[in-house]
Amino acid sequence: xxxxxxxxxxxxxxxxxxxxxxxxxxxxxxxxxxxxxxxxxxxxxxxxxxxxxxxxxxxxxxxxxxxxxxxxxxxxxxxxxxxxxxxxxxxxxxxxxxxxxxxxxxxxxxxxxxxxxxxxxxxxxxxxxxxxxxxxxxxxxxxxxxxxxxxxxxxxxxxxxxxxxxxxxxxxxxxxxxxxxxxxxxxxxxxxxxxxxxxxxxxxxxxxxxxxxxxxxxxxxxxxxxxxxxxxxxxxxxxxxxxxxxxxxxxxxxxxxxxxxxxxxxxxxxxxxxxxxxxxxxxxxxxxxxxxxxxxxxxxxxxxxxxxxxxxxxxxxxxxxxxxxxxxxxxxxxxxxxxxxxxxxxxxxxxxxxxxxxxxxxxxxxxxxxxxxxxxxxxxxxxxxxxxxxxxxxxxxxxxxxxxxxxxxxxxxxxxxxxxxxxxxxxxxxxxxxxxxxxxxxxxxxxxxxxxxxxxxxxxxxxxxxxxxxxxxxxxxxxxxxxxxxxxxxxxxxxxxxxxxxxxxxxxxxxxxxxxxxxxxxxxxxxxxxxxxxxxxxxxxxxxxxxxxxxxxxxxxxxxxxxxxxxxxxxxxxxxxxxxxxxxxxxxxxxxxxxxxxxxxxxxxxxxxxxxxxxxxxxxxxxxxxxxxxxxxxxxxxxxxxxxxxxxxxxxxxxxxxxxxxxxxxxxxxxxxxxxxxxxxxxxxxxxxxxxxxxxxxxxxxxxxxxxxxxxxxxxxxxxxxxxxxxxxxxxxxxxxxxxxxxxxxxxxxxxxxxxxxxxxxxxxxxxxxxxxxxxxxxxxxxxxxxxxxxxxxxxxxxxxxxxxxxxxxxxxxxxxxxxxxxxxxxxxxxxxxxxxxxxxxxxxxxxxxxxxxxxxxxxxxxxxxxxxxxxxxxxxxxxxxxxxxxxxxxxxxx
Numbered sequence: 001x002x003x004x005x006x007x008x009x010x011x012x013x014x015x016x017x018x019x020x021x022x023x024x025x026x027x028x029x030x031x032x033x034x035x036x037x038x039x040x041x042x043x044x045x046x047x048x049x050x051x052x053x054x055x056x057x058x059x060x061x062x063x064x065x066x067x068x069x070x071x072x073x074x075x076x077x078x079x080x081x082x083x084x085x086x087x088x089x090x091x092x093x094x095x096x097x098x099x100x101x102x103x104x105x106x107x108x109x110x111x112x113x114x115x116x117x118x119x120x121x122x123x124x125x126x127x128x129x130x131x132x133x134x135x136x137x138x139x140x141x142x143x144x145x146x147x148x149x150x151x152x153x154x155x156x157x158x159x160x161x162x163x164x165x166x167x168x169x170x171x172x173x174x175x176x177x178x179x180x181x182x183x184x185x186x187x188x189x190x191x192x193x194x195x196x197x198x199x200x201x202x203x204x205x206x207x208x209x210x211x212x213x214x215x216x217x218x219x220x221x222x223x224x225x226x227x228x229x230x231x232x233x234x235x236x237x238x239x240x241x242x243x244x245x246x247x248x249x250x251x252x253x254x255x256x257x258x259x260x261x262x263x264x265x266x267x268x269x270x271x272x273x274x275x276x277x278x279x280x281x282x283x284x285x286x287x288x289x290x291x292x293x294x295x296x297x298x299x300x301x302x303x304x305x306x307x308x309x310x311x312x313x314x315x316x317x318x319x320x321x322x323x324x325x326x327x328x329x330x331x332x333x334x335x336x337x338x339x340x341x342x343x344x345x346x347x348x349x350x351x352x353x354x355x356x357x358x359x360x361x362x363x364x365x366x367x368x369x370x371x372x373x374x375x376x377x378x379x380x381x382x383x384x385x386x387x388x389x390x391x392x393x394x395x396x397x398x399x400x401x402x403x404x405x406x407x408x409x410x411x412x413x414x415x416x417x418x419x420x421x422x423x424x425x426x427x428x429x430x431x432x433x434x435x436x437x438x439x440x441x442x443x444x445x446x447x448x449x450x451x452x453x454x455x456x457x458x459x460x461x462x463x464x465x466x467x468x469x470x471x472x473x474x475x476x477x478x479x480x481x482x483x484x485x486x487x488x489x490x491x492x493x494x495x496x497x498x499x500x501x502x503x504x505x506x507x508x509x510x511x512x513x514x515x516x517x518x519x520x521x522x523x524x525x526x527x528x529x530x531x532x533x534x535x536x537x538x539x540x541x542x543x544x545x546x547x548x549x550x551x552x553x554x555x556x557x558x559x560x561x562x563x564x565x566x567x568x569x570x571x572x573x574x575x576x577x578x579x580x581x582x583x584x585x586x587x588x589x590x591x592x593x594x595x596x597x598x599x600x601x602x603x604x605x606x607x608x609x610x611x612x613x614x615x616x617x618x619x620x621x622x623x624x625x626x627x628x629x630x631x632x633x634x635x636x637x638x639x640x641x642x643x644x645x646x647x648x649x650x651x652x653x654x655x656x657x658x659x660x661x662x663x664x665x666x667x668x669x670x671x672x673x674x675x676x677x678x679x680x681x682x683x684x685x686x687x688x689x690x691x692x693x694x695x696x697x698x699x700x701x702x703x704x705x706x707x708x709x710x711x712x713x714x715x716x717x718x719x720x721x722x723x724x725x726x727x728x729x730x731x732x733x734x735x736x737x738x739x740x741x742x743x744x745x746x747x748x749x750x751x752x753x754x755x756x757x758x759x760x761x762x763x764x765x766x767x768x769x770x771x772x773x774x775x776x777x778x779x780x781x782x783x784x785x786x787x788x789x790x791x792x793x794x795x796x797x798x799x800x801x802x803x804x805x806x807x808x809x810x811x812x813x814x815x816x817x818x819x820x821x822x823x824x825x826x827x828x829x830x831x832x833x834x835x836x837x838x839x840x841x842x843x844x845x846x847x848x849x850x851x852x853x854x855x856x857x858x859x860x861x862x863x864x865x866x867x868x869x870x871x872x873x874x875x876x877x878x879x880x881x882x883x884x885x886x887x888x889x890x891x892x893x894x895x
Contacts, residue, residue: 033221034100034182036060039069039086050082054216057083060180063098066090066388070176072117080149084115089176090167094843095131095400097166097392098180102158106184109220110156112165113179115149116142120174128175131166132156134396135363138198139170149178151223153199154361155190160370164392168400183221189246192281194328197358200280201271203227204354205258207234218250224354232258232267235351237289243320247285253354254287254320263349267300267340271357276334279360280304283324284338285353288315292348299343300350305331312343315351328360368395368407369415375438376405376418382433385426389845394418398838403845406852408441410831410859417441420852424470425449432457432471441465444851448495449473456480456496461487470495578639578651582658589617596669599719599733601630606665614665615650619658631659634734641707645699647722647732666730668723671696671779675718675786675817683817686824687868688727689783690832690861695729696721697857700776701850703737704769712767713737716775717756718782738767755789755798760844770844776853777839784833786817800840803833828864831856 033055040046040059047058067088077085090096102108112130125142130152138152163182167175190197204213208226215221228234236256243249260267273280282304292298302309302323309325331337336357340350367373376394379385387403395407395416406420418439424446431454432447443465452474460469461483469484472495480494488494586592588607596604602620609615620631631654638649653660668674671692674684684692696716703711713720714736722732736751750762758774761767778789781799789799796802806815812826815833835856841847848856 030056032103032106032182032184034102034180035083036063036098036180037083037086038088038177038179039071040083041069041086048082052081053214055221057179060088060098063100064088064096065386065391066093066096070119072115072119076117076148080115080117083179084113084117084149087115087117087119087176087178089119089174090169091174093169093388093391094846095166095168095392096175096388097131097164099391100163100165100180100182102161102163102182103184104158104161105187107155107157107187107190108163109153109181109183109185109222110165111151111153111179111181111183111223112140112177113149113151113181114140114142114176115178116176117148119176124173126173126176127171128173129168129170131164131168131392132196132363133158133164133166133367134365134393134400135361137361137363140175153223155185155197155199155358156361156363157187157196159367160373162370162373166392181221185220186246186248190283192328192360193326194279195360195362197281198361200273200357200359202354202356204253204256205232205234205352206236206252206256208252208256210252213250213252217252219248224250224253228258229269231261233261235259235289237318239318241287241289241318241320245320245322247283247320247322249285249320249354253285255289257287257289257351257353259349259351264342265349266342267350267352269338269352269355271331271336271338273331273334273336273359275359277330278334279328279330280336281325281328281358281360282309282336282338283322283356283358284309285320285322285355286313286315286351287320287353288317288351289353290348291317296347297345298348298351299346301341301343303337303339303341305329305336320353365396365412366415368393369417372416372418372439372441375435376402376421378435378438379421379433382435383423383426383428383430385423398834399841399846401838401846401848406444406848406855419465420444420446420849422446422849423450428452430454432460434459436460437463439463444468446470447474451475453477456484458483460484466492468493468495472496578649580651580653580660580662582653582655582660585617585619585653585658585660585662588615588662592619601661601733607662609650609662614667616663616665618661618663620660628659630736631661633737634661637711637734637737641703641711643699643702643706645695645728645730646702647730663732666722666732667725668727670719670732671721671723671729671783672718674723675782683819686820686829687861687864690828690857690864692721692723692727692729693780693783693832694854694857694861696731696779697776697850697854699729699731700772701854703731704772704850710769711737712769713772713775714751714767715753715756716772716779717753718779721779758844759842768844769850770847773839773847773850773853774841774844776850777836777841777847780832780836780839784817784829784836785815786819800837803837807833807837825864825867828860828867831863832860835860 035055035057036059037046037057038060040057042059042061044059047056049056067090070087070089072080072085072087110132116125127139127141127143129139130137132154137154140150140152142150165180167177169175202222202224204224204226205228206226207228210226212223212225214223218224234256240251241254243251243254258267284302288298297314299312299314301311302313304325307325307329310323313323315321338355340352342349373394380390389400389403392400394402394405395418396409398409401407404422404426405418407416408419409416419441420443421436421439422444425448428447428450430452432452434457436442436445437459440463442463444467448470449472452471454476455478456471456476458481460466461481469492476496484492484494588609589605590607592605594606596606596616598604601618604616604618607615607617635649635652642648647666648664649661650664651662653662700713700716703713713731713734715733716731720731720733722730724730750757750765752758752761752775756775756778758771761771778799781787781803782789785799785803787799787802790797794802796805803815812829812833813822816824816829835848835853839847839853
């Protein structure tokens with residue numbers, strides 16, 4: 001048996017060690033702590049010391065750029081600590097983020113506190129999500145906590161020196177937060193082999209009636225609560241326990257312990273998880289609090305849900321030690337059984353002083369490359385941009401992509417890089433921000449339609465990834481640097497506007513050259529001569545030609561050559577050449593013998609031009625709801641736009657009550673028809689669908705940025721995507737198309753097809769290219785799933801809701817068209833599916849541009865075709881597709 005003097009000596013040594021370490025820790029009192037009182041006005045006392053805890057709190061106003069200040073009901077204030085009386089709530093935007101400066105690689109305890117306190121007088125308990133950077137952390141559901149207060153806690157090691165804590169709106173309720181607390185921990189504590197640790201519970205085993213204990217009793221500000229079961233027995237010590245290891249446990253957690261009242265029974269504790277599939281880590285804190293005689297021992301086995309954690313464990317007297325499961329476990333049915341069983345040679349039952357239980361938070365998505373984040377934030381600061389969407393991680397998750405950015409983020413383990421920056425029409429002033437050059441993976445830069453001044457910087461020439469620069473509609477001066485012009489030879493495309501481009505090409509930008517009077521006179525004379533010649537030719541042809549006008553292939557080509565992209569007037573030489581009489585229309589269709597289909601405009605007939613060239617003729621019916629206005633709009637649009645992926649207008653008939661449009665013939669009908677499998681029972685392969693999607697996207701991209709002014713189709717749907725004999729896709733039906741003046745145009749009549757119609761456009765009436773992007777996203781979902789856009793017999797009637805519901809199960813086979821029988825590469829499908837859902841996002845700010853859509857779809861097609869080549873697919877259609885090349889130009893042009 002140990003002598004009393006020896007026991008006392010051990011106790012004194014332990015006490016000295018503890019006092020030394022505690023004093024050392026308090027030497028840097030609260031060093032590295034971040035304690036934010038959310039909603040505290042900067043004009044109020046900040047920082048202040050919270051009287052009950054001694055913690056220093058400050059206002060959150062310097063860490064967030066959005067939100068409004070609230071305060072809980074006066075009658076509830078006495079129930080909470082000072083920092084829980086005010087709060088910040090976020091009625092605007094989907095994601096609102098705090099940005100906190102941390103130390104990369106340091107393990108932090110991160111705590112979010114939410115006290116509702118009926119601050120809004122609605123007595124309606126909010127529900128929303130918390131994210132750490134780009135990764136989901138936890139759902140806050142105040143209804144589970146009687147609507148008043150709760151806290152969530154996680155142990156997390158940031159991957160950079162900046163940490164975003166984001167509140168994300170998931171329904172109709174408004175996210176809010178009361179306090180944010182970060183506490184740095186030793187990196188050799190709470191080490192796991194998987195993910196971050198979400199605190200499930202933290203107990204010290206004592207019969208104490210104390211409430212939660214935290215700082216200053218726990219120097220790391222862990223929150224502990226006492227727990228004791230009726231079938232246990234408490235043992236304790238009045239001596240100080242040495243807690244000098246990395247966990248630095250507070251004394252109250254290790255000076256008491258629980259043992260089974262029945263000394264021969266094991267010590268059991270059951271934990272009931274909220275989610276049965278959670279992975280679990282447990283940390284058992286152990287210290288012998290009884291002085292055992294020489295012939296006495298305490299030894300036991302530690303098991304967690306039947307798995308051995310530690311065999312023959314013997315706690316040390318007045319010395320704390322921590323034992324945990326080395327790898328996470330999943331408890332059967334979500335019930336974790338902790339069992340401490342006395343060994344055969346032990347004279348004393350097992351004991352347990354304190355217990356921490358964590359579930360694993362998998363945070364797989366890498367944050368955007370740190371250099372890109374620093375660069376884009378500098379650009380944001382330079383131009384004073386205050387967009388509410390520019391919070392949190394710039395690139396991920398995709399649903400919260402910063403407006404105007406596009407990123408490479410195909411692999412969650414690789415930090416995304418910013419590849420496209422679009423700040424067009426953003427009210428920018430000053431010069432081009434130098435920070436742009438730090439976006440080293442940037443491929444597309446659009447700074448058009450701003451008030452930028454100064455010279456075009458040469459550093460743009462050194463950005464090796466750049467494919468496109470759009471600086472049009474600014475007030476730039478000077479010349480394009482020679483190094484940048486040299487890059488044009490390598491495929492870089494530079495836009496500074498039509499007039500500006502001419503000036504820049506000749507060496508100057510922004511200042512128009514004055515042409516000598518002689519040159520003007522000569523040019524005017526030449527124009528007069530040309531006009532006279534054209535008139536004479538026209539008169540001569542009118543005398544020689546019969547009344548029946550034949551549009552030969554050669555004349556058709558000439559007509560296209562004469563038309564300029566900005567020509568809108570239907571009264572011009574080329575339009576007259578394309579105008580047919582009603583009698584000619586009847587001859588073409590053989591008295592309307594063969595109908596191809598019917599739409600809102602009228603019936604479409606098959607016909608022949610010059611007896612050989614097949615055409616499709618759309619004849620306005622008397623009952624048409626579209627009428628002359630839409631007929632005129634379509635004629636004027638198609639006469640001035642030319643692209644290989646837009647259906648060409650061969651001519652038109654405008655003769656009293658007879659209106660008709662004559663198009664090139666698309667022998668394979670529309671996309672919807674092929675998806676239905678009615679076309680000879682054949683099914684479009686996945687690679688063909690991707691090819692069709694690329695073609696259609698290129699057509700829309702041309703309308704959006706290749707036209708001047710830009711156009712919005714307004715009726716993108718699968719029946720308006722037509723296929724020729726080679727399955728090349730072309731956009732058709734432009735009767736609803738409109739010129740898009742983004743900042744000013746509000747439509748009094750919203751047009752489109754139910755199911756495809758952009759909900760934001762429907763709600764606001766504001767016309768923008770993003771409305772076409774939404775509709776295209778719906779078409780993509782059709783191509784992926786072969787589901788109806790709206791099906792009232794489905795549990796989720798709209799296709800976006802149905803896909804979102806199916807996505808939760810994570811099985812692509814439940815979403816993909818079953819008629820394909822798995823003949824596709826799942827990687828390309830997932831990529832296309834993500835893109836489709838992003839296009840169909842309810843908020844237009846989150847949607848990609850059509851240029852970004854084209855780029856992503858091409859990558860999908862490359863991925864699919866690469867796999868097919870490896871698999872040596874012998875399908876003739878696929879082989880044909882593999883041999884096809886597609887346009888890789890950064891900006892569409894008429895082809």
